[in-house]
Amino acid sequence: MFAPCPATPAPPVAGEPAAVHVRTPIPGPASEALRARHGRFQDARTVHYYQDARRSVGNYAVDVDGNTLLDLYGHIAALPVGYNHPDLLAAWRSGRFDWAAGYRPALGVAPSAEWVDVVEHTLMRIAPAGMAQVMTVTTGAEAVENAIKAAFIRLAARRRGGAPASPAELRACMLNQQAEANRFKIISFDGGFHGRSLGALSATRSKAIHKLDFPAFDWPVVAFPYQQFPLDAFAAENAARTAAALERVGALCISHPDEIAAVIVEPIQGEGGDRHASPEFFRALRALTRRHGVALIVDEVQTGAGGTGAWWAHSAWGLDHPPDLVTFSKKMQLGGYYMSSELVAAEPLRIFNTFLGDPLRGAQLEVIVEVIERDHLLETTRITGNYLLSCLYELSGRHPGLLSGARASGTFAAIDVRDGATRDQIVSRARQRGLELGGSGDRSIRFRPALILEPRHVAEAMDILEASLGA
Amino acid sequence: MFAPCPATPAPPVAGEPAAVHVRTPIPGPASEALRARHGRFQDARTVHYYQDARRSVGNYAVDVDGNTLLDLYGHIAALPVGYNHPDLLAAWRSGRFDWAAGYRPALGVAPSAEWVDVVEHTLMRIAPAGMAQVMTVTTGAEAVENAIKAAFIRLAARRRGGAPASPAELRACMLNQQAEANRFKIISFDGGFHGRSLGALSATRSKAIHKLDFPAFDWPVVAFPYQQFPLDAFAAENAARTAAALERVGALCISHPDEIAAVIVEPIQGEGGDRHASPEFFRALRALTRRHGVALIVDEVQTGAGGTGAWWAHSAWGLDHPPDLVTFSKKMQLGGYYMSSELVAAEPLRIFNTFLGDPLRGAQLEVIVEVIERDHLLETTRITGNYLLSCLYELSGRHPGLLSGARASGTFAAIDVRDGATRDQIVSRARQRGLELGGSGDRSIRFRPALILEPRHVAEAMDILEASLGA
CATH class of the missing domain: 3.90.1150.10 (Aspartate Aminotransferase, domain 1)
Structure with missing residues (x-):
């Protein structure tokens, strides 16, 4: 027998079935x-x-x-x-979503007033601490793609020291031949999953089936310092893995000066075997990346929006400084990322696309956040x-x-x-x-x-x- | 004075304003x-x-x-x-979309019966001639990313001649070090726009602001054989550009044997200055790519879904053989691509993600297609x-x-x-x-x-x- 069920503050959901009921093989x-x-x-x-x-x-x-x-x-x-x-369903029927029902806008060109409410009152209301802005897209992969791009833009701007791009750079980029940017790198961890478009996939290290036969950028991978459970039985092994991972990240930052744009990491590896790293690791990783001027992207596509008992899993780490970028999708119903003020690009249109999210999914998120809080x-x-x-x-x-x-x-x-x-x-x-x-x-x-x-x-x-x- | 307005079969849209009315500066x-x-x-x-x-x-x-x-x-x-x-709006209010209103599913895991209707009766109903299947995602960039991946998979399968991937290949891909796949290439045209995620962006050749500071794959670019108008005044120049582009594509296929996975091209370059190429060019490009076993991806993200007066702009070319892949998004309200039977991957899960489209946008597309036809x-x-x-x-x-x-x-x-x-x-x-x-x-x-x-x-x-x- 399992322990008796504790009480929770959640009300029952009207109309929910009382129990499992199986009539046929599944699938039937x-x-x-x-x-x-x-x-x-x-x-x-x-x-x-x-x-x-x-x-x-x-x-x-x-x-x-x-x-x-x-x-x-x-x-x-x-x-x-x-x-x-x-x-x-009640919000749907009451007309609350009508502003989002009759066409799908290009949110970067002509959004409606209600979208600004979604951004301010819902997306920013639950923003992780220290995040200045939110970028919206449609999926987790697009969130990662654009978060990475934000990190590349910051690195390139720093390398130029405020100078504009040279005519040679502008010509080279049109031929995919930027000598500097083509050496830019994202560090990720073995077992990490960050999406399947070719940029995100170059940081993904989950399974061969995800990566086989697709070109990938020559980016470095670091062994993820997963914890073995129970923690007290594996304290020494867990500490050794943590130290090794930090040493390797530091060594890469030193051996590739001004080429590492970001480290991307999941709070818990959600595809790669539910592997947890310690808060100590993440705090040290934050300090290390700050020391080297490398962006820290916390990929909360799977962990975010409440599943860990907090809006954002990384809030449990006790960071002195927030991450630079926090990606989301899945439970959030649309993709995107939060960013600290240093990651906001100086120029418009460098990170952009037609839809820039989906107001209908944003409207639903408004209700979802209300329900979660209430x-x-x-x-x-x-x-x-x-x-x-x-x-x-x-x-x-x-x-x-x-x-x-x-x-x-x-x-x-x-x-x-x-x-x-x-x-x-x-x-x-x-x-x-x-x-x-x-x-x-x-x-x-x-x-x-x-x-x-x-x-x-x-x-x-x-x-x-x-x-x-x-x- | 302009010519008198011809009649069309379209009924007026109830409630449409009679004319422009400006009260303030815009933006006000x-x-x-x-x-x-x-x-x-x-x-x-x-x-x-x-x-x-x-x-x-x-x-x-x-x-x-x-x-x-x-x-x-x-x-x-x-x-x-x-x-x-x-x-x-009537469909929304009548409850027709209720099946898509109460949660956002992972369509590759547990779709509902109505999604199958959307796929069969709407997406496949308007499918370009010769297309066997449709893949759904959320945006044009994701459509291109996945269409490219389908082309890579086919190329790799052909190179292996039916053999499975070797253990060495499976290990190398996890380190982004696949010797063969890292040489795979997509040919695109100058002025082409195919999206802004790093894979799609490596094929995009629109403006430096889209590409600057982002790593890109070393893929070749070919001068787009745009037509100068009026056509009769520029017949010789237009023909010369067409011949040069075809010659260059053919030369790349020969100089990179078994490395060119696909050629991607827009029917009309929608960001790159509304540049048109001739039907003769596209017919010859189709023949050429078939001869070299290279996939032809027609990117209809901007041209598709009716704007050119046909569901798909490429239907006007009079192709002997259909394209291998046709991408869409924008007016379709969700992204995706059609593919011929040769581009359907033999194994599941190689091209996959959580959402795989959006049933709510698919449900709206059902109504949109009905309206367009009726x-x-x-x-x-x-x-x-x-x-x-x-x-x-x-x-x-x-x-x-x-x-x-x-x-x-x-x-x-x-x-x-x-x-x-x-x-x-x-x-x-x-x-x-x-x-x-x-x-x-x-x-x-x-x-x-x-x-x-x-x-x-x-x-x-x-x-x-x-x-x-x-x-």
């Missing part, structure tokens, strides 16, 4: 019929099952075969307040996350050869399985029982639920998970 | 107050004026100062059926475009030292001004009189209206434009 025949139709026109092999979008509510997805699943994967960490939150969902996520972690400890204690390394920050949680094949079997069996989970790295199960997840949902999930562990 | 005091507030948190220097999103209807934007502008720029070519089309807006665009071109000829005939080179395909039109500074003055003066236009290249004015533009709007625009030409 209706899902497979849709996959056959879908697959004629798009790659549908990756689809887990097809959802009944209108009937899914709260933490529960309903599929087209009438199965009700408890969703702790949340569309790869992109579901902030669950399915069809009543406040989102319903105390960050506190709920902390309480639920602690309970989830205690359950994962309990579970691994009962299955010591199979499960290990339980870890969580809020409900951003994971547990390791003996090997990858067994992990895949467990995730698949859990889905058959109505529990949707994700894989992370080689052999971890990841939990990325919505912020409305409560301990009672966790209890239901743990029972299903334990029943899915096999012999 | 309310716009400038918003810019001051906006600029504290985002770069607002690029904003022309702030719109009253609810009051803008049809071809007319209403701004926050109560000015009514005739918009022939259309949010950088991203406005398919004008502002607040009644059918879009109201004969492609035919309307052809009729209006011909009228617009005749007016531009008339105008340049009356101002021969100032205006020249009128050209159009549908309402995707442009005219050259004596010099860039004068062009900027004319565009600015036209805005003061309530006409919104765009610049293109060094000294062109571009027209990118919605598909509901009618000859009477053109007549109003031409009067304003002529009044804006100055002494």
